[in-house]
Amino acid sequence: MAAERSGLICPKGPLDERLDQLLRQFWEVETDPIVKASKEELDCESHFVKNFVRLEGGAFTVRLPIKHNNGLLGDSHSQALRRFQSLERKLFHQPELRTQYSAFIKEYLNLGHMSLVPPELHRDCKYIRPLTGDICKMYRCVRMASSDSFLQCILWRDSPLEELQTYKLDTVTYGTKPASYLSVRAMYQLAKDEVEDFPVGSEILLRDFYVDDLISGGSSKEEVVGILALISAFLSKGEFQLRQWWSNISSVLAGSTSKPSRRSVLSSIARLYDLLGLAGPVVTKAKIFLQKLCREHHSWDESLPQDKRSAGA
Template identity: 30%
Template sequence: MREYAALGHMEPVQAPYSHDGCYYIPHPAVVGKFRVVFNASAQTSTGVSLNDIQLVGPTIQDSLVNILLRFRRYRVAITADIEKMFGQVLVTSEHQDLQRIIWRESPADNIGVYRLKTVTYGMASSPYNAVRALQQCAVDNCSVSRDEDQAALARDAILTSFYVDDFLTSCANASEGIELARSVDAILSAGKFRLSKWNSNDNQVTMCLSSNASISSYTFNSGETSVLGLKWDSVTDELFYRVEIEPTIDVPTKRSVLREVTRLFDPTGLLSPVVITGKVFIQKMWSVGLSWDTPLPDDLREEWLRYRSKLKALNQVRIERWLGMVRHGRTTLHGFCDASSYAYAAMIYIRTIDDSHAKQLSLLTARRKVAPFKGSTIP
């Protein structure tokens, strides 16, 4: 809370307090990864919360899958994120009193009233407002780059390669990556969006950027890092997974099985055979009419425990990030689909041939679904 005040993200409201047109946001502390969480879904005495009366706004950023696929396109990968993105966007002064909070450092202090001045986590409209401000920044400030072509590339990268505050992109070579990173940084710095936690699989990119004193903040994360729910090792340039399997203590139920299967986050479908097996098992539980907290029958319990025990093998899966695409090479897409009485799926492979005629074949993406209970024929 001291940081909020020091950074100008909140300011005290001077007494006497008028409460007309105001909303007070509860803010519990989360102590796992310590942070403040603002709960604008808390209802007032009218039975309505601030989130209930807000427009959420449309989705204006590119899809997570598209960003990940673009990240895998070329040899040189670059990632970064925006520090305190929401806090860099001011809320108009006439609406700041809808973001009031109460706070005191200790029980001995008087309770103080504050208003939050910036876009706040926990508000229904906040993701849209922050992303919309970022995109407007890209349009308004792209002229800071003297080269028109480079300015256009950087603007398009900001518009298409950000997922909220996470930036992922790939370039054909190191020099292109360095120029793009510098231009994106300059454009966003003009709007007070500060990029940090840069990472790249190319040593030339990291060395060149980190030695440039004019850059706003090239702090680098080397080695393993998270990229939109996946893990990326920038040293080996591989994508991988981290599956945490807790020791089995309780008897498995439909609720606990569903919770564990939904933890298998797989946006591009690379784990489809594993995920669909878990979803087929969930369908079996529904078919026998189990309630949420009833222990599984012996046959289902044994089947589930066998499946669960094998999930740790996902930690051994390593996937090359780079799909082998080059600027003037040849790329073809190959689609397949299949169906059974349990599930059906479609997948796309990508085959690339570079200038030296070297070939590479990779699974690009896949989609799968459990077959419906009352289906027609398998075709």
């Protein structure tokens, strides 16, 4: 009892037992690196395996892992229309932003990543919403099954004078809950499908990728050059494309076919470190050049026009 009064021994209550339980769970997680998948994760994996298709060119077509029947989604067209009209009023007062929106939509169409929905099929578009945010090209490398692309519809027109059109997004779309899983899982499936022809490439993909970023290397320049060529050829089998290569040995990239772009210009400027300010005029000229590219609305990965390549290389 004396020891108990001194605070060396304390009777356990419900809170203490709960803390003990949490501590045990903490140590179990620390000592057991195997993370058990939830039922939802297992269902998503099973759904992907049952429904993915490789197209003739090697690209993947996937289905959305929908929890409930599509009919429960209801008709959201009126809500989407109100949101689009609000966006259109905003863009009317911001012409530069409207130009960027319009260019983005045209890029989607030109790349075949979305398509116009015929008027007679509008009644099937039950999950329409305005397009917002940036799109990662990796997601758009994975096609969406035509039956599910109707669940990814948007409203758009370049001008209030034009007729409002409904488009369906035909690729995995950034911002949707399963987008990251479907794209990364398609890349993992590529590693599984092509392991016989590309055993090293499959190993690199599973080991050295974090989402869409590759961080790899080798013990010699020759090995790194080989990895560059190998992983590019391997990913092309699934119509994935790696760009913006970088290496701490510049000669490794000597044979790269990458062309100057707005992104590469920004990358080059970011590498300039001028502690004493001696290179100020050069840095200023480079920044002015980048501002011109921004004003001309070049996309980040678009190859620069021929008259600007010498300046942007």
